Amino acid sequence: MFKLFQRVSAAPTNPKPAAVLPQFDVAALYQGPADAAPVAEVTAALDEKLRQAYFWIVNTAIISPHYDIEYNDGPGTEFALGDRKSALRLPSAQSYSSFVLLPLLTFAAQRKCLFIGGPGRGKTASALLMGVLAGYSVREVKRGMQRGHPQMTTADLLGSPLPADLVSAQRIEDVRIAWRSWLSMRVKIVDEYNRIPTRTQSALLTLMGDNYAELFDQIYECPAAAWYLTANDDQGGGTYQVIEALRDRIDVIVQALPFNPRFLGELLTRIEEDARPEDFVPAEIIFSEAEIRALGQRIRAMPMPEPVRRRIEFFASQFEFNDIAGQQFEYKSKDTARLAGTDWAWLSAQDDGRDKLKDLGCQTVNGLSVRNLMTLLVYAKAMAFFRGNAEVDLEDVRQTLPFVLHDKLKADLDAAYFQSPANAAQKSDRIGWLRALFDQSCSEYDRLDLDRSDPVRDMAADLAAGLDGVTAAEARKRLASIERQIQAIAKGGKLYGPLHDDLLLLKSLHQRYGNYLRWLG
Numbered sequence: 001m002f003k004l005f006q007r008v009s010a011a012p013t014n015p016k017p018a019a020v021l022p023q024f025d026v027a028a029l030y031q032g033p034a035d036a037a038p039v040a041e042v043t044a045a046l047d048e049k050l051r052q053a054y055f056w057i058v059n060t061a062i063i064s065p066h067y068d069i070e071y072n073d074g075p076g077t078e079f080a081l082g083d084r085k086s087a088l089r090l091p092s093a094q095s096y097s098s099f100v101l102l103p104l105l106t107f108a109a110q111r112k113c114l115f116i117g118g119p120g121r122g123k124t125a126s127a128l129l130m131g132v133l134a135g136y137s138v139r140e141v142k143r144g145m146q147r148g149h150p151q152m153t154t155a156d157l158l159g160s161p162l163p164a165d166l167v168s169a170q171r172i173e174d175v176r177i178a179w180r181s182w183l184s185m186r187v188k189i190v191d192e193y194n195r196i197p198t199r200t201q202s203a204l205l206t207l208m209g210d211n212y213a214e215l216f217d218q219i220y221e222c223p224a225a226a227w228y229l230t231a232n233d234d235q236g237g238g239t240y241q242v243i244e245a246l247r248d249r250i251d252v253i254v255q256a257l258p259f260n261p262r263f264l265g266e267l268l269t270r271i272e273e274d275a276r277p278e279d280f281v282p283a284e285i286i287f288s289e290a291e292i293r294a295l296g297q298r299i300r301a302m303p304m305p306e307p308v309r310r311r312i313e314f315f316a317s318q319f320e321f322n323d324i325a326g327q328q329f330e331y332k333s334k335d336t337a338r339l340a341g342t343d344w345a346w347l348s349a350q351d352d353g354r355d356k357l358k359d360l361g362c363q364t365v366n367g368l369s370v371r372n373l374m375t376l377l378v379y380a381k382a383m384a385f386f387r388g389n390a391e392v393d394l395e396d397v398r399q400t401l402p403f404v405l406h407d408k409l410k411a412d413l414d415a416a417y418f419q420s421p422a423n424a425a426q427k428s429d430r431i432g433w434l435r436a437l438f439d440q441s442c443s444e445y446d447r448l449d450l451d452r453s454d455p456v457r458d459m460a461a462d463l464a465a466g467l468d469g470v471t472a473a474e475a476r477k478r479l480a481s482i483e484r485q486i487q488a489i490a491k492g493g494k495l496y497g498p499l500h501d502d503l504l505l506l507k508s509l510h511q512r513y514g515n516y517l518r519w520l521g
Helices: 002-006 026-030 039-043 046-061 098-109 123-133 138-144 154-158 163-168 198-210 244-248 261-273 289-300 306-316 334-339 344-350 370-387 394-404 421-427 430-447 455-464 472-491 497-520
Strands: 077-081 086-090 112-116 159-161 177-179 187-191 212-215 218-221 226-231 252-255
Touching (some): 046 289, 098 112, 098 123, 098 226, 098 394, 123 138, 123 226, 159 212, 177 218, 198 212, 198 244, 289 370, 394 430, 455 497
Parallel strands (some): 112 252
Antiparallel strands (some): 159 177, 212 218
């Protein structure tokens, strides 16, 4: 049984050559030949090691035959099944289980993952495995795991002052704190986080968001860590409602899909042998602290081509704009209406100037924050690194986006789009809805041919090149071009999210050139 659980494939999980990424370290500028210890030696096989960890978990530890992250390198096979002609696709390229892969990418990128699903579906067991991959023993991980309960205090979470100091200290800063040992771990697990009292949630928010703990004016700086939280649902319910700021700190949400009884034999073997996979994690897939740091460096260094970034920009620009939310152009956003407490149903009914089926912004009640977009970029890079790619491709974004925006981009279920019988399932299937939303955005981007013809992008590039050597005549010429472009957009009549963002950018460019002319005198 030990050999069965310890088996790691010796063959490469990805037969194509590993991507070679440029490495730069400021310290290298001060090193001589004797100091050389190339980062490449530490990181050369990290993507392969990460894939080996994935395949060991999915084939041995976590029973998850759900390959819902589908990649294709050519036409796949598709079957239509049942009365509703449900599509079953057989991917033509290596595909993955989100329940295993997204937590693993969270481990590699040192981010924050929420497991959701009913009791007994493997959420806590999966989080425990991530702790073992970081080099901790099963006992250490279990002792470091924080279990949410209605009586949990800040002292339970962070630590408590030493009783002798409370009696003898003359100043508050002299009170020493017995910090909880889990604060120093590189993998932090909070089980059933929605059972934690609101006041304690505030302490957890500081810990997750700012990476430090504070008690009695004493500060404990925590190391970078991967966070795993669990809940039975993602609606914020539980013993206590989860505060919105804490929910917003979560980077990805992963659903534990139902167990397939065809794999009952696997459970029977574990019972008969009294074996738990977390006790048999192979040493070959355990990461050292240096390797975890190197993983983060390699992920951040993964290149993202401009066409991929531009499609993300176009997608993100679809949702925040609301024409009647504000009078001044800059305040025409859904967030303006939210902050004012405006009734959404009334606001949506008044906004009758757009095609509510074609305009993607009509499907949501909010837009995307800077934090959401940064998280999406990180996970797209992590996915490309995991797959051994030389750069991020569009499919990496498409596959990670639904898990990053799972509860960040909120659907307006009363929108016309969801009233169509063809889209009814997307009311509850957020992953499918978000993926379809991104596909629709990319289709519109391609229809507009923005890769080849985007005058606003070209104008922004001119300014980004710098103003050194730009004459007053050239600056006036560019100002006139900006005003002509705004006039051309105005002639189109309808105003949509991407156009609103373009117009704000053009206004910004106009202001920059105007200031430059005034500076020239």
